Amino acid sequence: MQSEKTPKNQSPKSFKERISASWRDTSEALRNTPQAFKLVWQASKRHTIINFSLIPLIAVLPAAQSWVGKMIVDRILNAIEMGADVQAGLQLVLPFVIFEFALLLVSTLLLSFQSLSNNILRSLLTKHVNTLIIDKSINLDLQFYEDPIFYDNMQNARRRADSSALAIVSSISQVAQQFITLISLVILLVGFSPWLAVVVILAAVPNFLSNSRFAEMAFRALTHRAPEARLLSYIENLLTSNETVKEIKLFGLGEALKKRYEDLFAQFLEEDTSIARRNTYASLAWGMLSNLAYYGSYIWVIVRTITQAITLGDMTMFLSVFRQSQRAVQSLLENFSRLYENNLYLDNLIDFLKIEPALRTPENGKIAPAPIVEGVCFENVSFKYPGSEKYVLKNVNLFIKPGESVALVGLNGAGKTTLIKLLTRLYDPTEGCITLDGTDLRDFDLKSLHQRFGVIFQDFVRYQFSIKENIGFGQVEDLDNQVRIEEAADKGGATEVVSELPDGYETVLGRRWNRGHELSGGQWQKIALSRAFMRKAEVLILDEPTSALDAQAEYEIFLRFRELMEGRIAVLISHRFSTVRMADRIVVLSEGRIIELGSHEELMAHNQNYAHLFNLQAEGYR
Numbered sequence: 136m137q138s139e140k141t142p143k144n145q146s147p148k149s150f151k152e153r154i155s156a157s158w159r160d161t162s163e164a165l166r167n168t169p170q171a172f173k174l175v176w177q178a179s180k181r182h183t184i185i186n187f188s189l190i191p192l193i194a195v196l197p198a199a200q201s202w203v204g205k206m207i208v209d210r211i212l213n214a215i216e217m218g219a220d221v222q223a224g225l226q227l228v229l230p231f232v233i234f235e236f237a238l239l240l241v242s243t244l245l246l247s248f249q250s251l252s253n254n255i256l257r258s259l260l261t262k263h264v265n266t267l268i269i270d271k272s273i274n275l276d277l278q279f280y281e282d283p284i285f286y287d288n289m290q291n292a293r294r295r296a297d298s299s300a301l302a303i304v305s306s307i308s309q310v311a312q313q314f315i316t317l318i319s320l321v322i323l324l325v326g327f328s329p330w331l332a333v334v335v336i337l338a339a340v341p342n343f344l345s346n347s348r349f350a351e352m353a354f355r356a357l358t359h360r361a362p363e364a365r366l367l368s369y370i371e372n373l374l375t376s377n378e379t380v381k382e383i384k385l386f387g388l389g390e391a392l393k394k395r396y397e398d399l400f401a402q403f404l405e406e407d408t409s410i411a412r413r414n415t416y417a418s419l420a421w422g423m424l425s426n427l428a429y430y431g432s433y434i435w436v437i438v439r440t441i442t443q444a445i446t447l448g449d450m451t452m453f454l455s456v457f458r459q460s461q462r463a464v465q466s467l468l469e470n471f472s473r474l475y476e477n478n479l480y481l482d483n484l485i486d487f488l489k490i491e492p493a494l495r496t497p498e499n500g501k502i503a504p505a506p507i508v509e510g511v512c513f514e515n516v517s518f519k520y521p522g523s524e525k526y527v528l529k530n531v532n533l534f535i536k537p538g539e540s541v542a543l544v545g546l547n548g549a550g551k552t553t554l555i556k557l558l559t560r561l562y563d564p565t566e567g568c569i570t571l572d573g574t575d576l577r578d579f580d581l582k583s584l585h586q587r588f589g590v591i592f593q594d595f596v597r598y599q600f601s602i603k604e605n606i607g608f609g610q611v612e613d614l615d616n617q618v619r620i621e622e623a624a625d626k627g628g629a630t631e632v633v634s635e636l637p638d639g640y641e642t643v644l645g646r647r648w649n650r651g652h653e654l655s656g657g658q659w660q661k662i663a664l665s666r667a668f669m670r671k672a673e674v675l676i677l678d679e680p681t682s683a684l685d686a687q688a689e690y691e692i693f694l695r696f697r698e699l700m701e702g703r704i705a706v707l708i709s710h711r712f713s714t715v716r717m718a719d720r721i722v723v724l725s726e727g728r729i730i731e732l733g734s735h736e737e738l739m740a741h742n743q744n745y746a747h748l749f750n751l752q753a754e755g756y757r
Contacts, residue, residue, distance in 0.1 A: 167478045170485055171303035175256065178263040182256040183304070189249045190308055194315035196242045197463075198322070201455040203235045209448030253305065267488060268292060276494045277561040278521050292487035302477040306470040313470065317463040363399060370396045493521075494563060500580035503587045504572045507673045507704060511535045511558065515567035518557060526565075527553045528727040540705035542718035544745060549724040551708045552592075555676055558706065559588050589672030593679035593708075595663040599645035602633055605662050606640075609669025620669065627665025632658045674704040712749045721745060 176183050207228055214224035272289070279285040370392050433454070440450040513533040519526045528550045535541050543551040556562050557569060560576045569576050576584060589609065598605045606623050607614035620640065624630050636642040636652055643651045644662075654662070667675060709715050716735040723731035723738070723745050731738055731745050738745040 167481045167485060168303060168307065171478075171481055172307075174264060175260055175304040178260040179256055182252045182259070185252045186249060186256065186304075186308055187311075189245055189252075190312045191315055193242070193245050193249065194312040195319050196238055196245075197316050197459050198319035198456070200235065200238050200242075201452050201459065203231050203238065204455055205448040205452030206231045207235065207448075208451045209446055212447055264484065268484075271488055271490065274492055275490060276492050277556065278493060279490070281520070282522070288483070288487055288490075292484045303481060306477065309466065309470045313463045313466045316459070363402070367396065367399050367403075370399070494560065494581065496581040497578060500583075501574060501578055503579045503584040503673075505587060505671075505673050506702065507537045507572055507587075509572040510537050510539075511674070511704060512570045512573075513554075513557075513567070514570065516557065516564045516569060517566040518553060518562065519565050520562075526727055528557070528564075531567075531727075531729055533722060533729065533732075535704055535706070537704060538702050539720065540707065540718045542707045542709065542715040542721045543724060544709075544712075544715055544721055544748070545724035548726075550727040551724055552678060553727075554724070555590075555678060555706065555708070558674075559590060559676065560584055586670075587673045588676060589667040589670040589674070590676040591663045591667040591678065595660075595666075597645060597659055597663075599643070599647040599651065601638075601641050601643050602629075602636070602662065603640040605644060606665045606669055609666035610671065613669070623669035624665045626668040627661050627663075629658075629661040629665040632661055672703065674706065676706045678708045679710070712752050716749075 210227045210231060211224070214227050217223075219227070268289070275285075374389065374392055374396070436445070436450055436453050439445050440447060445453075511534070513531050516528060516531040517526055518528040531550075531554065533541075543554065545551055553562075557564055560569075560579075560581065563577060571579070571584075571587075598608065602624075603617075603620055604614065606620050606627075606629070607616075609623065610619070613619050617640070621630070624633060624640075632654065633639055633642075644654060644659075645651045646653050664677075667677065705718075707714070707718055715721055718735075720732065720734055721738055722729055725744065731741065731743060733741070739749065
């Protein structure tokens, strides 16, 4: 990888500098450890306490088992030297055998309880972390969801965030456990030979530094390719989704998209393989060094035993203690390495959770009025999307009276949908203000303000749930109010759709689930319209509400439109002038500015932009 090469104008770092840098990076990464403990503690206080309570008990067992093993061997040798019979020999050895069995039994029970507690804690932590991510996602503004960088950050936050938090705490507990184990073993080892304790520790350090370096490389690789990972997922979804299968087949896109998927995956594989190969070679080299240290010490102990400088029991204990000490050191350092790696992943989650919404609900915000008495007013409103220098709306002035229906007309990109986003306070104006009954929208409690709007966007959501839920989501507090749901369905023209389905309002829609029923585009749109009518809104906003309906269905809905919206404000976006002409006033937008305003008759009389567009569309029907 290019990033791993040493720049030509710099000399390679010395071994001492590399060690210093590794420890510095590790210390920096560990800054998230308190946050990891907080996450785990919040997930389950009980199981966190259980896990850490078992650590010291489990940690001292290896040293105790090694000492008991030594005593068994020495007692057997004593019995042989004394010429004791079987019964006398058993009397010498059996207490220690029973003690060793008891230690083994306790170890098995404690490890089983620890494993059970860990598994439960892992599930609870997964739920807790995912809930935090969902809560943050719910509270963030629309502008984040229209920013691709946000999706990269979200993907990085979700990747291994739950497992990383638990892994950090597990690693910390393992570090504590292995440290206690190591201390107890080193006490035995130092009594045998101090320099062997030094060999055990030093032999494992290089492997730890190597693992830390490659863990960071793997993390950086996953992080920087988040956009490509999203593209990979998107292509996979295109090739496997029932929503895209018809077009994919008819246009013969399968092989082409599959080739793009394979090429992208091959890039990932090459990068991952390169890191894994280098890590394997480094681990192999350092592992060989560790084994040489062990067997060199092993030979030295054998020589000492042959010369009778130590007993056979001492040798047995040494072999057990030395190997366990070596494993303890390796495990200790490996857990530090994993701790480092998982802190890097948790960093993504912490950064994501630090994101704050741009739209703020003021303290003691006002409750939005119901009914609306004075109306809605746009005062010199200009707007440009975050990160863009281009104004989408410029100096918009518009007043909408209570009970008035207004249609927005203009070519694509004129700013119609953006105006709706500002009206519903999904964004705040860059300049100017929007008032509701004389109060700036920014002074209202955001939740109560959103309650005043019933909206159906052109790209409305097709919830793969029951019809009852699809409609009831318009006013989720009344999801169990069957009478109101049926009234909304009648207003939206969905009653006939419901009557044709086997389970009525309980019919599950879409093909995601077994026995789900797919609807036509027009039927889905009637369901979405009913969802908008479900809300007791003071302002009904319909963005291309009838684009998928046939002419007869559209006529029937708008024939009742004035009746349904009596006393309320209606804002309509449509490219069908047969629909637009039914509005009280029509706003014609071009390049973010209002260029015409009036009723259908008035604008036709002016014979300007609106009349030109109307006549173009009418010509197509002659």
